Amino acid sequence: MAKIVCFGEIMMRLNPEGYLRFVQAGSFEASYAGGEANVAVSLANYGNDAAFVTKLPDNDLGQCAINSLRQFGVDTSGIVKGGPRLGIYFVEKGASQRPSKVIYDRAGSSIALAKQEDFDWDKIFEGADWFHFTGITPALGGENPQICLDACKAAKAKGVKISCDLNFRKKLWTSEQAGTVMGELMPYVDVCIANEEDAADVFGIHAEGTDINTGKISREGYIGVAKGTIQKMLENGKLTVDELRDYFPYLSDEEIIEIKKEIL
Structure with missing residues (x-):
């Protein structure tokens, strides 16, 4: 059974009941998700040994996010606690010809403000076979581009395969910024996941x-x-x-x- 380490942001998802619009909602249902966290949960459901690494606030909301991963058997031992807050996003489900709508409130989250010294990658990758991250994580800014590079270098040193989903998000960074950062990370990547739009947005x-x-x-x-x-x-x-x-x-x-x- 393969051991896969996923690194990224997990956020609180808030959505109105059913197909109600934001302006109609009197309450919101809470769950926890994120691109890399979703991959970890899926891998665990497929019977793999999946681990998720991030930084979360040391409070009840951070613990809720951890518990949401643990219930699916995801290893959360590599999660670092600290920082000011948990990122949030609001989802309005689309109906018929009305598309879904997403509003992000993730600025200043614990992972966005993470430091390189927060993560002991040599320890995190002990016994690991695979490392997965996406372009969303370095796009969070701060020290995250360098943190991702540190992770890739440590993974390569231990013979761990690396996969990356480019997953370009124009709300987080520009094509020029993405091209520069991802261009530095790509030589370490064994499997790149991207469609033609990602390839155009990130690398032209x-x-x-x-x-x-x-x-x-x-x-x-x-x-x-x-x-x-x-x-x-x-x-x-x-x-x-x-x-x-x-x-x-x-x-x-x-x-x-x-x-x-x-x-x-």
Whole structure:
């Protein structure tokens, strides 16, 4: 059974009952969620040994967030306590043609103000097989970009595989900021999860001949996105044909060899 460590922010989610709008709500239901926390819970439900790492306020709300993870069997021993507050987001469920609406209140959260010295990554990665984070975490600002880099370096030193979901959020940072920070992290990443919009927003890599608004799809355009993203992941230009086959399982050996020539 694999041990996977996930790192990021978990927040309190508040939503009106059913499909009521914010302006109609007299009360809100509370639950706890976050991109990386949701991954940890899903992995635990699949029978994996999942751990979640973050920083939470040392109060009842922080403990509520911890308890919400523990009930699914997620290891919370790596969670650091301290800082001023728990991030909150409000969700209004969409109905019919009315889309869902989300309002974030996460500025100044404990994890956003976390320090590099808060996390002992060598200890956190003891016995770990995999490390997962998303672009949301470094986007929180402060020391989080460096904290993510520290985590990636420690994971690599211990032979831990690393996955990253780019998950670009324009409310948290600009494309230029994302490109700079994620570009520094990508050489440590073994598996990058992204769609064509993330690749364009973060790295300026576009799917040529493709328009998602009109439904126009170009196979070559998406291969181009994958090639461009892989280039960001390369360290010292080392990538074997067998490794490329993992990225492009639907291509022939001849096509993979041509891609290797283009990338390297």
